[in-house]
Amino acid sequence: MKLHNISFNNLKRRKGKMIFLVLGLFIGIATIVALMSITESMTHDIEDRLDQYGANIVMVPRSENLALSYGGITMGGVNYQTVEFAEERIPEIRTIEYAKNLGLVAPKVLGATTVRDKDVLLMGVDFETELQLKNWWQFEGAPPTETNELLLGSQTATTFNLAVGDTLGIDGRDFIVTSILKPTGSSEDGIIIGDLHAFQKILDKEGKVSMVEIQAFCRDCPITELVLQIGEKFPEAKVTGLRQAMMSKMQTVEMFKTFSYGIAVLVIFIGSLLVFVTMMGSVNERTREIGIFRAIGFRRGHVMQIILLEAMVVGLVGGLLGYLGGSGIAWAALPLVVKSASFAGFNYNLGGISLLLAIALSLIASLYPAQKASKLDPSEALRAL
Amino acid sequence: MHNSAVEPNVQHLIEVQGIGKDYQDGETNVQAIRQMDLYIDDGEFVSIMGQSGSGKSTLLSVLGGLNHPTRGRILLDSLDIYKLTSEQRADLRSEYIGVIFQSFQLIPYLTVLENVKLPLAITGKKAKEQDKMARDVLARVGLTNKAERLPDQLSGGEQERVAIARAIVNRPPILLADEPTGNLDSKTADEIMKLLKELNREGQTIIMVTHNPEACKHTSRTIHVKDGSCYAN
Numbered sequence: 254m255k256l257h258n259i260s261f262n263n264l265k266r267r268k269g270k271m272i273f274l275v276l277g278l279f280i281g282i283a284t285i286v287a288l289m290s291i292t293e294s295m296t297h298d299i300e301d302r303l304d305q306y307g308a309n310i311v312m313v314p315r316s317e318n319l320a321l322s323y324g325g326i327t328m329g330g331v332n333y334q335t336v337e338f339a340e341e342r343i344p345e346i347r348t349i350e351y352a353k354n355l356g357l358v359a360p361k362v363l364g365a366t367t368v369r370d371k372d373v374l375l376m377g378v379d380f381e382t383e384l385q386l387k388n389w390w391q392f393e394g395a396p397p398t399e400t401n402e403l404l405l406g407s408q409t410a411t412t413f414n415l416a417v418g419d420t421l422g423i424d425g426r427d428f429i430v431t432s433i434l435k436p437t438g439s440s441e442d443g444i445i446i447g448d449l450h451a452f453q454k455i456l457d458k459e460g461k462v463s464m465v466e467i468q469a470f471c472r473d474c475p476i477t478e479l480v481l482q483i484g485e486k487f488p489e490a491k492v493t494g495l496r497q498a499m500m501s502k503m504q505t506v507e508m509f510k511t512f513s514y515g516i517a518v519l520v521i522f523i524g525s526l527l528v529f530v531t532m533m534g535s536v537n538e539r540t541r542e543i544g545i546f547r548a549i550g551f552r553r554g555h556v557m558q559i560i561l562l563e564a565m566v567v568g569l570v571g572g573l574l575g576y577l578g579g580s581g582i583a584w585a586a587l588p589l590v591v592k593s594a595s596f597a598g599f600n601y602n603l604g605g606i607s608l609l610l611a612i613a614l615s616l617i618a619s620l621y622p623a624q625k626a627s628k629l630d631p632s633e634a635l636r637a638l
Numbered sequence: 639m640h641n642s643a644v645e646p647n648v649q650h651l652i653e654v655q656g657i658g659k660d661y662q663d664g665e666t667n668v669q670a671i672r673q674m675d676l677y678i679d680d681g682e683f684v685s686i687m688g689q690s691g692s693g694k695s696t697l698l699s700v701l702g703g704l705n706h707p708t709r710g711r712i713l714l715d716s717l718d719i720y721k722l723t724s725e726q727r728a729d730l731r732s733e734y735i736g737v738i739f740q741s742f743q744l745i746p747y748l749t750v751l752e753n754v755k756l757p758l759a760i761t762g763k764k765a766k767e768q769d770k771m772a773r774d775v776l777a778r779v780g781l782t783n784k785a786e787r788l789p790d791q792l793s794g795g796e797q798e799r800v801a802i803a804r805a806i807v808n809r810p811p812i813l814l815a816d817e818p819t820g821n822l823d824s825k826t827a828d829e830i831m832k833l834l835k836e837l838n839r840e841g842q843t844i845i846m847v848t849h850n851p852e853a854c855k856h857t858s859r860t861i862h863v864k865d866g867s868c869y870a871n
Binding site for chain 1: 696699702704705706724725728729730731732733735737739743745746747748752755756757758759760765768788804
């Protein structure tokens with residue numbers, strides 16, 4: 254018979270009590286883990302959504318001239334782009350070191366032409382990529398799928414008096430207007446958007462692209478690093494990170510993170526209190542038993558060993574189950590809370606922390622009443638309860 | 639232990655000198671033991687008799703080093719036990735004093751055998767030796783076949799026997815018994831008294847608290863306690 258036999262026999266033979274204690278710990282820890290996992294997954298989801306919202310890196314040919322435009326107003330001047338990229342080189346973007354942080358890559362060709370005696374800007378795009386990138390675009394009709402179909406800016410449609418289904422001849426080729434953009438307040442309002450390859454032909458820029466918009470996921474990498482790496486691959490290009498877009502994105506995420514930390518602190522506090530009260534009550538009930546141990550000749554240290562070993566085992570089991578349960582709850586509840594978010598997976602850091610927290614809390618909570626009871630004269634402790 | 643706690647020129651095994659115990663019950667001060675002087679010699683079987691509330695159980699707990707007296711001192715083999723620290727007193731109890739509590743006070747989640755082994759858990763004795771010692775005393779109290787039972791599966795008399803076995807397993811020189819027959823029918827009570835008497839015959843010093851005059855017949859001497867004083871020695 255050793256002291257640990259006493260602890261283990263207590264845990265083994267008083268199953269109801271043990272289950273009650275573990276349940277108290279389970280509820281506390283599971284609540285902490287579930288809420289923290291959910292807020293973490295929600296933060297990831299928000300980050301992902303923000304990342305998918307438009308491009309944050311733009312690659313244009315290096316030009317010696319300064320752009321003479323600001324806020325959509327272009328001041329005369331001639332700023333013809335004479336340099337373009339070869340379309341076949343675009344896939345090289347995905348060979349940079351941080352390629353896994355790259356999302357959509359949307360090349361476009363730009364050029365002016367005359368339609369019905371009016372100068373107009375044509376933009377050739379890969380519609381599938383472009384529509385994913387500009388997911389805020391709203392339009393009448395269905396987006397183009399064929400090479401002879403067009404998407405018009407709202408102002409262009411008004412100027413040419415065109416509606417969905419009309420035909421527009423450009424450079425001797427007939428195109429069908431399948432959709433018209435609702436006013437966006439940006440450059441797209443005054444242009445004609447068509448298929449990349451069809452417009453390359455019209456603009457006499459076959460195999461060339463004028464600019465590339467790139468979407469980068471920057472949760473764990475600085476955008477400046479991505480800009481640098483792409484710049485190294487394309488020395489002839491000017492690569493710019495849209496800092497403003499990034500900053501507002503980061504701010505939103507930071508705000509949500511602060512909010513979720515606030516919740517975490519609150520939940521940890523309440524969970525800890527629950528664990529604390531449960532453990533403390535359980536040891537308080539054992540004052541009489543502690544009195545028997547002391548009367549038999551156990552030293553205070555012996556009594557503490559028995560009680561703390563039990564608390565440690567209960568903390569370990571409760572913490573482990575709480576972590577698994579909490580992760581399970583997060584997994585099950587997440588699709589209900591955030592539609593598109595998915596469970597971020599087991600977070601082993603959170604697992605370690607919840608185990609330590611559970612063990613530390615049960616030890617601390619047991620320490621005080623055990624010490625109090627073991628300090629009593631045995632006859633006083635025996636009279637308790 | 640502290641040498642300063644050892645008193646010279648004391649011949650009795652236990653000497654109680656002017657002890658008193660006061661309790662604070664709310665605003666009022668209750669004197670559980672007013673003033674007691676007595677002695678107990680090695681090998682005696684002494685009963686402490688008195689009505690309930692007379693202070694006899696308090697006296698027993700003070701004798702066992704379980705309850706700090708308000709005044710006076712207890713000399714055990716010339717050692718002033720309340721001059722020791724509470725941890726030293728725990729060691730003293732482990733080695734010198736076996737206690738049979740009123741209402742048994744067995745640990746409910748330990749088997750009969752484990753309950754009996756309890757005092758040995760802190761002695762550093764090997765598992766095999768512990769097992770032999772515990773089984774020997776269980777055989778002594780006639781419970782060999784119930785070693786693996788839990789206390790709540792036993793009758794009152796059997797639980798009392800387990801309590802006795804636990805108190806004597808470590809072979810302490812002094813055995814304190816608080817109303818050992820209090821919760822038992824007369825036939826079982828008689829059996830328990832015979833068992834205690836047998837132990838005494840083998841040299842065990844026993845101090846027993848009781849309010850039952852029948853139980854006193856088995857003892858060599860009776861100390862009467864009334865209103866916190868012992869008036870017949």
